[in-house]
Amino acid sequence: MFYLTIDILGTIAFAISGVLVAMDKKLDLFGVFIIAFVTAVGGGTLRDMLIGNTPVAWMQDSIYTFTILGAVIFAILLQERLRYLRKSLFLFDTIGIGLYTMVGIDKGLQAELIPIMCIALGTITACFGGVIRDILCNEIPVIFRKEIYATACILGGGSYFLLTRLPIIDEYSFVASIIVVIGIRLLAVKYKIALPNIYRNKSA
Amino acid sequence: MFYLTIDILGTIAFAISGVLVAMDKKLDLFGVFIIAFVTAVGGGTLRDMLIGNTPVAWMQDSIYTFTILGAVIFAILLQERLRYLRKSLFLFDTIGIGLYTMVGIDKGLQAELIPIMCIALGTITACFGGVIRDILCNEIPVIFRKEIYATACILGGGSYFLLTRLPIIDEYSFVASIIVVIGIRLLAVKYKIALPNIYRNKSA
Amino acid sequence: MFYLTIDILGTIAFAISGVLVAMDKKLDLFGVFIIAFVTAVGGGTLRDMLIGNTPVAWMQDSIYTFTILGAVIFAILLQERLRYLRKSLFLFDTIGIGLYTMVGIDKGLQAELIPIMCIALGTITACFGGVIRDILCNEIPVIFRKEIYATACILGGGSYFLLTRLPIIDEYSFVASIIVVIGIRLLAVKYKIALPNIYRNKSA
Numbered sequence A, B, C: 001m002f003y004l005t006i007d008i009l010g011t012i013a014f015a016i017s018g019v020l021v022a023m024d025k026k027l028d029l030f031g032v033f034i035i036a037f038v039t040a041v042g043g044g045t046l047r048d049m050l051i052g053n054t055p056v057a058w059m060q061d062s063i064y065t066f067t068i069l070g071a072v073i074f075a076i077l078l079q080e081r082l083r084y085l086r087k088s089l090f091l092f093d094t095i096g097i098g099l100y101t102m103v104g105i106d107k108g109l110q111a112e113l114i115p116i117m118c119i120a121l122g123t124i125t126a127c128f129g130g131v132i133r134d135i136l137c138n139e140i141p142v143i144f145r146k147e148i149y150a151t152a153c154i155l156g157g158g159s160y161f162l163l164t165r166l167p168i169i170d171e172y173s174f175v176a177s178i179i180v181v182i183g184i185r186l187l188a189v190k191y192k193i194a195l196p197n198i199y200r201n202k203s204a
Helices: A002-024 A030-052 A063-077 A082-110 A115-136 A150-162 A170-190 B002-024 B031-049 B065-075 B082-110 B115-136 B150-163 B171-190 C003-023 C029-051 C063-077 C082-110 C115-136 C150-163 C170-190
Strands: none
Touching: A002 A030, A002 A063, A002 A082, A002 A115, A002 C115, A030 A063, A030 A082, A030 A115, A030 B031, A030 C029, A063 B115, A082 A115, A082 A150, A082 A170, A115 A150, A115 B115, A115 C063, A115 C115, A150 A170, A150 C029, B002 B031, B002 B065, B002 B082, B002 B115, B031 B065, B031 B115, B031 C029, B031 C150, B065 C115, B082 B115, B082 B150, B082 B171, B115 B150, B115 C082, B115 C115, B150 B171, B150 C082, C003 C029, C003 C082, C003 C115, C029 C063, C029 C082, C029 C115, C082 C115, C082 C150, C082 C170, C115 C150, C150 C170
């Protein structure tokens, strides 16, 4: 129940972030819905297609579709005020990537993949909805350009596999790793931590 | 036979619409062929990957590949005159989305999905070839921005599931729903009906 | 062993070509890695999803991930000198598409597809990593715009199916076809051979 609540909150946050990008591009109602939809379920869809877990997850449970539909209607009705909700949305989004990362890792374990591939699946689940959103809106994906985002997922996923080597109940490791993702992401934004600059030419 | 004829006409229309977009971008012969190809089969390919119906449809029957190849050659040879065929192309395209919608719904039923997911699959089959075409050509997908297009597919698909609740032979419901898609699309274009505007700020 | 060596060299060349494009776009470290990754494995990933060969190849063998990681670190450290390596990179890339084409054809044969679909799979394996790289970087894919690239894969793939009709050991046909891809690509670049122009309007 707790798990589902967080999952739905993450879906809402991702969907609304899709609505915001789509409305910036002046898409029509259908376009806004599709962008919200792919932002929320695109990462999990790519994950399921990569491991052959088909029909993909959102086709097997209509709760995601209806949640996204509700979030889109809510976001369109409250469009002037959405900017004020930015902080809540950021929090939902951050919780969302924490949970989505671990959902992806769980699917990787079920598919009997090695840890590094599970971490890749977790990161894809959490981050690639946003990547597909940006591609559909004709932008270079924002997570390729700034801040610790995917990196939080990778580190959180890595900490899960470290924790499972210790004598800790698996559920605790799972929850702790979600907290690691969320913590890294929050700290990175609060202290403006970015990935190390890789460009040597300063004029660039 | 009738079914196949319409399917091939739809493939031709989609392929030629791909050629037109690709030639506007000055792509080379290979680029034009690929854009024509993904426009015609991209929606069905995404559908098949989402439900795990692999190898995807176009790999199992080469008639699509050869039809598209023929359409591309035809379109390149007659490039100056294609603009005059605009009306016929629009009609083929409209028939195409009607049929593709119901093909997608049929695949969803075979995969034992619930009606709303079948409608989603139908809409993906009909519309996402054009979406992939636009992404490959570095444009925001046109169906996210204007007119009733996907909406016609959704309403036509919905009408199929309403009709199947009535004591009507399934084939009739199937054909009637194709006609609903086509009718809504034609009426929307003729009377310039668009989705309701969702933007409150008039200066936008 | 020889096969693996060439495969790894191809992966390195594709990964470095991804780094070069990503650095032109000023992506951050994560972005550069992802672009390198999709350039190297994107074609094979799409191929595996199209035929349902899941989990996709790179998830089943971590050598690709580590090779790409090494190539990215190497490329970032040596960024000023990479331009001088352009000729070696071109050679690796050319060998890479030759080998990737035949790897894709081999997978198509295993999936019992007809020759034309095997050739399509081979071409997808060799070329679509670069297509996904360009889409993620918000460019029209370069292979749709210039030079003989995919065409070399198609002709090399076609020559394989011609050779298998002759009384030749399969391994020889396989290697000969790799050489055909490489040869056509090298000749096309050396003699600036391009696909025939399809545009009649000279002012365009």
